[in-house]
Amino acid sequence: MSDTEDKSLHHDFYTEERWTNWLNQVKQSDFKFEESEEPQGKEGAIFVNMEDDIILACLKIIAKYDRGQISADNAMQMLSRIRDIALAEVEPISEDADLMIDSLQTSLIGSFAACECYLTSDYDEKDSVDDLVKVALEAEGSDDIEIALATVAEIGALVLKGNDLSDKTLEEVPYGLVAEWLDGIESISAAMVGSDSYKEDEEDDEAC
Known part of the structure; x- marks a missing residue:
């Protein structure tokens, strides 16, 4: 193992303290749905920022893997640590x-599944994102949730590879698990387009 990889393994790309800080902000916001039942204003933005913060941490790990600084196995371990923090049961x-x-x-379940699929190369670069969305929806309609999630993971891996998940495609997806998981993929896509900072080789992450 190289010194760079050893240093990365001991670096916390995301911490439980960071997640707790976000939850405390949610508590302080006294968030409530407006009549439209859509998150509104600064309070609603907290949830978007919480998700983006985690997505960027995951993308930093992916970037180190892409640069050859860490192995796929070690990247999976780092990703697993973040997943355990973000998907743990939250007190009401x-x-x-x-x-x-x-x-x-x-939504983050879709994001994590996508990163894992990318790291294991368990996808076909020739596949069409739009076709895979249809496959995922068909699987969800048949209550084959495992296949649905695996297909969404493939979509996410293709997005990480540079493919596009169009707004038009997303607009046609009915509400359900696949739609929520695809929201996590859309967050990955938006983060990749929004900034290249996650690709920089740095270890200093400021807490939220």
Whole structure:
């Protein structure tokens, strides 16, 4: 193992303290749904920022793997640590906040599955994202949830590889698990387009 890889293994790309800080912000926000039942304003943005923070931590790990600084196995270990923090059961805060956190965690299941699929190269670069979305929806319709998630993971891996998940495709996806998981893939895509900072070789992450 190289010194760079050893240093990365001991670096916390995301911490339980960081996650707790976000949860404390949610508590302080006294978040409530507006009549539209959509998250509004600064309070609603907290959940978006929580998800983005985790996605960027995952993308930093992927970037180190892409640069050959860490192995796929070690990247998976680092990713697993973040997943355990983000998907752990959260103490109830309020009905509205709890619904948002549950939705956020469901979305992140898609994000983590995508990163894992990318690291294991368990996807075909020739596959069409739009075709895979149809396969995922068909699987969900047949209550084959494992196949649905595995297919969403492939979609995410292709997005990480540089493929596009179009807004038009997302608009046609009915609400359900696949839609929520694809929201996590959309967050990956948005983070990749929004900034290249996660690709920089740095170890200093500021807490939220």
